[in-house]
Amino acid sequence: MNRAALLWRVASFAVAAGFVALWQLIANLKLVSPVFLPGPDRAWASLVRGFSSGDLWSKLAGTLEHMAYGWLAASIAGIAIGAIIGSSRRMRTYVAPSLEFLRPLPVSAIIPVAIAMLGLTQAMALFVIAFGAIWPIMLATIHGFAAVEPRLYEVARSLQMSRLAVIFKIALPSASPDILAGMRLSLTVALILSVVCEILAGLDGLGHWVLLSARAFRSADLFAGVILLGVTGYVTSVAMSLAEHRLLAWQAAQR
Amino acid sequence: MASAAKRLEVLSGAATPQIAFDGVTLVLGGKTIIENLSLGVQPGEFLCIVGASGCGKTTALRLAAGLYQPTSGKVNFDGQPMREPRREIAIVFQDYGKALLPWRTAAGNVSLALEAGGMTSAERPARIEELLRTVGLPDHASKYPSEMSGGMQQRLQIARCLAQEPKTLLMDEPFGALDAMTRQGLQDEVLSLVAASGATVIFVTHDLDEAIYLGDRVIGLLPHPGRIGIELPVNLPRPRDQLSTREHPEFLRLRRQLFDFIKATEQ
Numbered sequence: 001m002n003r004a005a006l007l008w009r010v011a012s013f014a015v016a017a018g019f020v021a022l023w024q025l026i027a028n029l030k031l032v033s034p035v036f037l038p039g040p041d042r043a044w045a046s047l048v049r050g051f052s053s054g055d056l057w058s059k060l061a062g063t064l065e066h067m068a069y070g071w072l073a074a075s076i077a078g079i080a081i082g083a084i085i086g087s088s089r090r091m092r093t094y095v096a097p098s099l100e101f102l103r104p105l106p107v108s109a110i111i112p113v114a115i116a117m118l119g120l121t122q123a124m125a126l127f128v129i130a131f132g133a134i135w136p137i138m139l140a141t142i143h144g145f146a147a148v149e150p151r152l153y154e155v156a157r158s159l160q161m162s163r164l165a166v167i168f169k170i171a172l173p174s175a176s177p178d179i180l181a182g183m184r185l186s187l188t189v190a191l192i193l194s195v196v197c198e199i200l201a202g203l204d205g206l207g208h209w210v211l212l213s214a215r216a217f218r219s220a221d222l223f224a225g226v227i228l229l230g231v232t233g234y235v236t237s238v239a240m241s242l243a244e245h246r247l248l249a250w251q252a253a254q255r
Numbered sequence: 256m257a258s259a260a261k262r263l264e265v266l267s268g269a270a271t272p273q274i275a276f277d278g279v280t281l282v283l284g285g286k287t288i289i290e291n292l293s294l295g296v297q298p299g300e301f302l303c304i305v306g307a308s309g310c311g312k313t314t315a316l317r318l319a320a321g322l323y324q325p326t327s328g329k330v331n332f333d334g335q336p337m338r339e340p341r342r343e344i345a346i347v348f349q350d351y352g353k354a355l356l357p358w359r360t361a362a363g364n365v366s367l368a369l370e371a372g373g374m375t376s377a378e379r380p381a382r383i384e385e386l387l388r389t390v391g392l393p394d395h396a397s398k399y400p401s402e403m404s405g406g407m408q409q410r411l412q413i414a415r416c417l418a419q420e421p422k423t424l425l426m427d428e429p430f431g432a433l434d435a436m437t438r439q440g441l442q443d444e445v446l447s448l449v450a451a452s453g454a455t456v457i458f459v460t461h462d463l464d465e466a467i468y469l470g471d472r473v474i475g476l477l478p479h480p481g482r483i484g485i486e487l488p489v490n491l492p493r494p495r496d497q498l499s500t501r502e503h504p505e506f507l508r509l510r511r512q513l514f515d516f517i518k519a520t521e522q
């Protein structure tokens with residue numbers, strides 16, 4: 001790491017530490033009632049307590065599970081549909097207008113429909129999360145497949161490659177930077193929708209924990225849950241970046 | 256010796272052409288690009304095509320590759336009609352940067368052709384090494400195309416084409432984007448590769464000297480629509496040599512003749 005990067009890292013840690021200190025100060029001075037705002041000390045204690053009793057583990061696992069299933073379903077469906085639409089110009093011209101109509105629909109508008117059809121169930125959560133998370137992936141895949149260098153298709157033709165080989169050896173790798181970027185965006189969407197579904201349907205998870213804590217005025221537990229959600233979002237996004245970095249090592253060579 | 260025998264056949268016109276254009280006309284977007292083109296390329300022949308920009312050289316090559324189908328007339332390969340591209344015909348594109356897979360290393364790019372040919376993964380590494388050595392890239396197997404110079408990328412594309420074990424090699428201004436030194440080196444390499452494999456070559460170029468230096472025969476196209484304007488057999492001894500061949504009186508005579516032809520088409 002060079003000096004400038006190191007300096008930036010130190011600075012960002014300092015800002016974070018300052019933020020926690022300020023939070024502690026506000027709590028200590030009781031500028032906000034402790035019923036609503038616990039200090040970082042109490043939030044931390046609640047985190048430790050939650051993990052040692054195992055309560056938070058199971059909630060965390062629940063949220064991760066909702067997020068992972070929804071995201072994976074969105075990824076598989078998004079890449080498959082995106083590939084079909086993206087690889088044919090005719091499909092793009094026919095389907096693109098409908099996509100433009102569906103895409104800006106807020107997912108929150110879909111939730112009542114999903115609840116009406118599927119009830120307050122895991123299936124409903126899976127559907128809503130996948131529906132929300134599919135867009136960035138699908139649109140990125142369409143773009144990636146449409147942007148494959150036509151010359152490479154000619155190379156494939158002169159090698160008499162099979163359709164399947166063309167998809168897996170040429171189109172998918174060529175579109176992979178777009179697809180992975182879309183998957184990273186939808187990771188955040190999946191986390192948000194997991195929490196929303198847990199709150200609405202009372203499914204086991206951090207969303208539910210946060211809701212119950214708020215209702216019972218257990219502000220320290222509430223903050224512990226929120227902090228954990230933040231950490232989850234951060235860690236999954238970092239993991240995704242690492243995966244991208246590894247899978248797209250050839251792009252680093254390009255720059 | 257085999258190639259000398261072949262060459263004799265070529266000159267006497269005894270063999271059936273490997274690639275035969277028979278009254279080929281191609282209309283694209285309502286415009287006649289190639290009109291009534293008839294042309295036979297003998298097995299083992301090195302045919303060069305020259306002509307002003309936009310006269311249809313690339314289009315003619317794409318017809319030979321099966322990437323275009325003629326609007327009327329026929330293109331035959333070994334006596335069979337060309338309906339689609341085939342592995343026996345390899346194309347070296349001018350824009351090597353676009354014709355290589357940026358996410359595969361040099362070895363991986365060569366491997367693509369071997370995979371398409373159904374070679375097992377156990378046999379591939381040895382063959383890849385051999386091919387990379389043939390084109391002078393033995394130490395660059397694990398480099399990505401973006402880490403290679405233009406000349407190296409073009410060698411890599413040639414290696415991938417050789418991996419197809421083509422009967423015919425189609426080359427569209429393959430050295431157009433390279434500097435003079437790299438270019439001359441690659442010209443000689445292509446000549447020796449072709450002599451070793453006995454492949455038939457159609458080589459498109461802007462460079463009249465290059466066409467005469469490489470070819471057994473040079474064809475000059477006339478533009479709008481593309482058709483044959485001049486056809487010159489090249490009776491220069493092989494192997495060719497960058498210095499003595501280019502000073503040969505026959506070379507200079509052909510050069511003069513082609514130059515006058517091109518100048519006339521540009522008026």
Ligand SMILES: Nc1ncnc2c1ncn2[C@@H]1O[C@H](COP(=O)(O)OP(=O)(O)OP(=O)(O)O)[C@@H](O)[C@H]1O
Nearest residue numbers: 283284286288306307308309310311312313314315
């Ligand atoms: N797909 C196409 N549709 C319509 N016209 C085309 C198409 N492809 C090529 N042409 C036209 O056909 C003519 C010949 O093109 P071609 O690329 O074969 O020329 P060329 O001799 O290879 O030129 P250059 O030396 O610049 O590469 C040009 O006038 C070009 O505009």
Ligand SMILES: [Mg+2]
Nearest residue numbers: 312313314427
């Ligand atoms: Mg051209």
